[in-house]
Amino acid sequence: MRSKQFGSLVLTVAVAVLAAPSLSEARSIPFFGQPVCKEDKERLGHEERILRDRHRLAFDQCRAGAGGGKSRRCEDLQQQQKSEQKRFKDQRKRTLADCKNRVDAKTNRVEAKKTDRKQR
Template identity: 75%
Template sequence: MGTKHFRFLVLGAAAAALFASSTPSEAVSIPFFGKSVCKDDKERLGHDERILRDRHQLAFDQCRAGAGGEKSRRCEDLKQQQKSEMKRFQDQRKRTLDDCKQRAENPNSTTSPKSTTNTKSTKTTKSTAKQK
């Protein structure tokens, strides 16, 4: 008797799923609890940040070694450049993750005008115009 009841539950659930997928309205995706939104982006950006930090540290160490271990103006300038580069990276990281979260929260909305703008294409167009 228990297996018949189980069969009806399974068949009922399958029929409900089939009916729900055949309706013209869009199915709402239910996120898996505990799964991080934009996990791939976070992991990739974290990896990129570690690489950037290691590259900066190596360049700074090489600069100091070339300066004989003393504080040189060149090394201090390098450190400031690295600091501003890291700030730009972190700002870009924040924008990327915010865009990803926005897409996850509103999958049916269009992308923001900021994310669709390609700055490389406008620069290429300007440089092509200068060549003519």
């Protein structure tokens, strides 16, 4: 008998909490396990793999053209590839930081709206 009363009490409280408009508006429940800026990370990862494959192919072709030994031209190509890879990684870091800043700014706007509602 008591468990029935307790169950109905819990159900009533749960319905009241879920039905409260201020709580449902103020809090958006994120999809757990989905990282922030997922699309950017996936796109950049794909571009990085393409760049790495393109570099590997170009370097292999250079070595094949040089007869398998080290040549100055292949060493120069390798240095260019390293600097291009570094530029790409720097750009990746900036892109992900920009995305994170956009998400943080959006979160701050939501927090400001919550505070504004509470003051009214």
